Each structure stands twice: as C-alpha cells, then as structure tokens.
Amino acid sequence: MIQLSASTCLLGGLLGLLLIAPVLMAPTPPGLCTALKTLNDSLSHRRRYMKHNFPINYTIKVHNEEVFRLSNISRLKLKVEGLEELVLQRLWFQVNQGVLKKVIRVLPERHPSRSYTAELESRFRDAEGVFVQSLPSEVFQQELPERIQDIWDRLTEEPDRVPESSWRFASPKSLLDHFLHTMLCLFRDCFASTDDNHDYCSVSHRRKGRQKDVKPES
Template sequence: MQQGYAAVLCVLAVMGLEAAALGECEITRLLQDKLQYEMRLQYLKHYFPIDYTVQVQYEEVLRPSNITRLRNGTVSEAALRYLWFHVSSQALLRIREVLPEKHPSWKYTQELCQLFDALGREYSKYRQTDVDVVVADLVKQVHSASAESRRKAVRPKALLDNCLKVMRMLYGRRCGWDST
C-alpha cells in the first residue's frame, strides 16, 4: 500500500515539474485532459452527496456567455484568459475548502491545483496595467472576501464544466487544439 502511495507522489512530483517548465498552451492542454467528462463526473458528482452545492460569489461563475459579452465589449483576449485563470482557480479553491483530505476527490483536485499553480506562474508576468479595467475590477471582486458580495449555490461539477467550456473558447484556436 505504501509503495502505491509513493508511486502516486512520484507521478505528482514529475507532473508538477513538467507543468513548471511548460508554457500556457501546454498547461491548458494538460488541464483539458484532466477535466475530461468522465473524471469530472466521477470526482465532482458521484463522490459528492446528491444535489450538493458549494457557495460561491456571483462573480466566481464564469460562463461562455459572459466571455462573449466581454468580447463584444472589446475586452482583449489576453485579459479574458487572465480573468478565466483567476475565476477558475478561485472556484477550484472553493471546492477544495469543503473536501477533507481523505475524500476520494482530494487527489484529483490537488492535481488540478498544481496545474493552476503552474499556469499562475505564467500569468505572474502580467502587470495590472496590461489588463483591461473591466477585467481588473472583476478579478478584484473574485478575490475579495466581502460579506456584501452576492452568493449563489453551485454544484462542484458545474463550476469545472464552465471552467472547461470557457478554457476551450479562449485557448482552442490560440493553442491549435480542438475546441469541441
């Protein structure tokens, strides 16, 4: 049993090192692979109680329609990717907050967090002036723990379903992988 655990840790360490050396497109490709439907269904629906929801801020739910609206408002693609990163990583943290370490979904969400950490290193190069004002305000709202913020109950799987859909919209053409 301990050998299996050591092997998993070794794989995670290698994956973390690989993710640290990869660029934005490669990391999002790894995320796309990790967010396959079967995995989201198993880890974020089947392993949770029926109709289980997580309380998130209204701004932490980013749908493709939000991206389309922002695109029509002339927000840059780079700013939209920056927004997607912050909203999706925050949603993942909301899911992790409710999981005990022994939960069957813990390791899966840990792997996703490692990929988002690697992507965060890519986005750490952004300066506040590089991001559109609309996006900067949204990112600020997502990271504020204000008691005044509107909350809504969302299923964990729905949060990562939106994450994947928006990621495909923003990176599919740019990175040259199938956006369907």
C-alpha cells in the same frame, strides 16, 4: 517643464503599447498549450470525481463571478469595446484559482475526490506559472478596462466584506464544466486540429461537449 514631463510620460506609454502589441496578437506559447492540455486531460475525469463522489444536488458557496460561463465571455466582448483576449485569459486564471480553492476547502482529507482536486489545482498553478512567465511584466502593469477591474475587485474582496447578494451556490461539477468550456474558448488555438471547424466559444459546442469531451490534437 510640466509639459515636457507629460509628453515624456505619454511617449513612454505609447512605446510600451508598441512593445506589448505583438504579444497581444501572438498565438498561445507551446509551453502553455502543453500545460493546458494536461489540465484538459485531468478535467476529462471531472464527472467521476465531481458528481459521483458527491451527494445529489450538492452545492458550494462561490462568488457570482466565479460561475464563469461562455455567455459571460460573449457579454464582456459585447460590452467592453476593444477587449483583448489576453485580458480575458488573465481573468480566467483569477476566476478559477478561486473556484479550485473553494472546492478543495469543502473536501475532508479522506474524501475520494480530494487527491484528484489537489492534483488539478497543482496542474492549474503550473499552467498559470507558464502563462505569467511567457508575457513581459509590462502586460500585468497595464490598467484593466473598468468593467473587468470591477469583476477583479469583487473576486479579491475579503469574504467577510462581500454582501450576501454577491454569493451564489453551484455544484462542483458545474464549476469544472465552466472551467473547461471557457478554457477551450479562450485558448482555442491549443486545442483546435487542422480539420476542426468547431467554434469553441459557441453554446452549441458546449452542449456537444456534454456528450463527448474534447480530445486535443497530440
């Protein structure tokens, strides 16, 4: 009876993977691309609102993991065998949810960047909602790879239980730069045009983006 139960559970797990596999390989849904392009439009103004409206060298306290760069994505792909892009996309939403909350938290009601950041967070939540609704619930019940789960746990730890060594300081502008560059990498099929040869996950593309923001295909 125990063997039958174990076999049944194994079969159920395999069937679940077979059902989820096409979702993992599918292109980004059009509705999510629309929401992310709207986010991209807002992020094109980040220099004005996140640099010019702040004191020189102004920084805020964030989790180490919230400084989420293209290099973090590359390292995770190298160190976690078979890491699905969908898992990184889930992590991207979790990371930047915290980033936006921390930026808003330091802004007084009348700060010139307050309304911009609040609108950005609203558009981010809209994109997250589309992301969640576009996937079967089984996707979110799948166990995360251990390394990803460790990052997730640190991001969701109660602040007063986080050791001082797990915090760092970063400028709002740099956080939104990473927000944008990692979005373009993880959801690149939403932004690449038919004649686009750029690798959105490469450091060279990030450097080019410092001079000219990405203009997605309409």
